[in-house]
Amino acid sequence: MSTTQAVYDSLWSELADIKDELAARDWFPGTSGNLSIKVSHDPLRFLVTASGRDKRKRTPEDFLLVNEQSQSIEQTDLKPSAETVLHQRIYEKTDAGCSLHVHTISNNIISELYAEQAEITFQNQELIKAFNIWEEDGSITIPIVPNYADLGQLAEAVAEQIRPGIKGVLIRNHGITAWGRNGFEAKKHLEALEFLFEYHLRLKQLNL
Ligand SMILES: CSC[C@@H](O)[C@@H](O)C(=O)COP(=O)(O)O
Ligand SMILES: [Zn+2]
Numbered sequence: 660m661s662t663t664q665a666v667y668d669s670l671w672s673e674l675a676d677i678k679d680e681l682a683a684r685d686w687f688p689g690t691s692g693n694l695s696i697k698v699s700h701d702p703l704r705f706l707v708t709a710s711g712r713d714k715r716k717r718t719p720e721d722f723l724l725v726n727e728q729s730q731s732i733e734q735t736d737l738k739p740s741a742e743t744v745l746h747q748r749i750y751e752k753t754d755a756g757c758s759l760h761v762h763t764i765s766n767n768i769i770s771e772l773y774a775e776q777a778e779i780t781f782q783n784q785e786l787i788k789a790f791n792i793w794e795e796d797g798s799i800t801i802p803i804v805p806n807y808a809d810l811g812q813l814a815e816a817v818a819e820q821i822r823p824g825i826k827g828v829l830i831r832n833h834g835i836t837a838w839g840r841n842g843f844e845a846k847k848h849l850e851a852l853e854f855l856f857e858y859h860l861r862l863k864q865l866n867l
Contacts, residue, residue, distance in 0.1 A: 667706075667724075670696050673842045674706055674757070675717055680846065681761060686853075687714035691762040691834065693740035696842060703727035703750055709737040744810055745836055748818040755838035757845035762834035765856040770803050770829040778802045779829075781855045789851035790826055800825070801852065806833040827852050 660668075674696040686692060692714050695707040706722040707729075708714060714721075726732050729743040740746075746758045773779040781787060782798040790799050802820035807813040817828045817836060826848045827837030837852055839845035 667698060670698055670706060671722060674722060677757075677759070677842050677846050678708070678714055678721065679717060681759070681849075682715040686761040686763055688762060690714065693742050693746070693760045695740075695743070695746040695758050697750055697756045698724065700750075703747070704732070705746065705750060707739050707743050707746055710740050711738070742810060742813075744814040745817055748814045749821070749836065749838050752818055752821045753838060754840055755845070756840050757842040758836060758838040759845050759849045760834055760836040761849065761853075763853060763856075765853060765860055766829060766835045767832050768860055769856045770831045770833070770835075774803055774805075774831045776803075779859075781859070784855060784858070786851045786854050789847050790824075799855075801827055801829055801835075803829040803831055806831045 674694055678694055681687065690711055690713055693708045695705045698704040698706060704724055704726060707725055709720055709723055712721070720737055723731050723733050723735055723737045723739055725739050725743055727747065729739060729747045731737070731739055742760060745760065749755050749758045769779060778800050780798050780800045782796065787797050787799050792799060802825065804816040804820060807816060813830065820828050826839065827835050829835050835852060837845060837849040839848050
């Protein structure tokens with residue numbers, strides 16, 4: 660087996676394992692969600708989930724390789740995720756090695772509640788350390804963009820929000836895309852964000 664094939668196989672199974680873990684949390688309702696992992700930087704190549712499939716199932720057709728224009732470069736009938744261009748823009752604008760997009764009730768409600776402010780900031784939360792923020796008064800901000808039907812426009816809106824310290828962007832009443840330098844870090848960021856969203860909503864429900 661060539662080194663390139665071994666790297667591809669290892670990234671494939673890393674992304675499949677992440678998909679299984681997120682599926683176990685029920686974060687892919689109704690075939691929603693898409694995941695990707697970077698295979699090479701220059702030229703940009705990444706594995707991305709095939710469009711419209713049940714991401715709870717683990718099959719040999721789960722991912723396909725795409726190029727720097729989000730086009731498939733494999734002999735396959737599979738279509739890359741409709742939202743592949745969002746992953747592409749994140750790889751172009753950050754040091755991300757993995758990007759994860761999920762729809763959850765919590766991220767949707769937060770995106771609706773704070774849509775006018777176009778962002779939400781969390782502070783005084785231990786889990787902020789998941790973003791490598793160690794200061795006592797540290798905070799993490801998540802921008803919120805409109806859910807444009809035009810996916811090129813949506814990808815640009817997400818890309819425009821990317822600046823140092825941003826590790827995820829909410830799309831209003833749609834979901835979140837979060838990323839990290841590798842699969843481990845991307846999942847850590849996504850889990851931490853979902854924890855912060857759920858905490859915030861439950862606290863609000865208590866009416867304290
Ligand atoms: C079926 S609702 C979700 C889709 O419209 C989309 O937002 C999504 O996350 C999944 O699209 P996909 O093309 O399968 O990657
Ligand atoms: Zn989506």
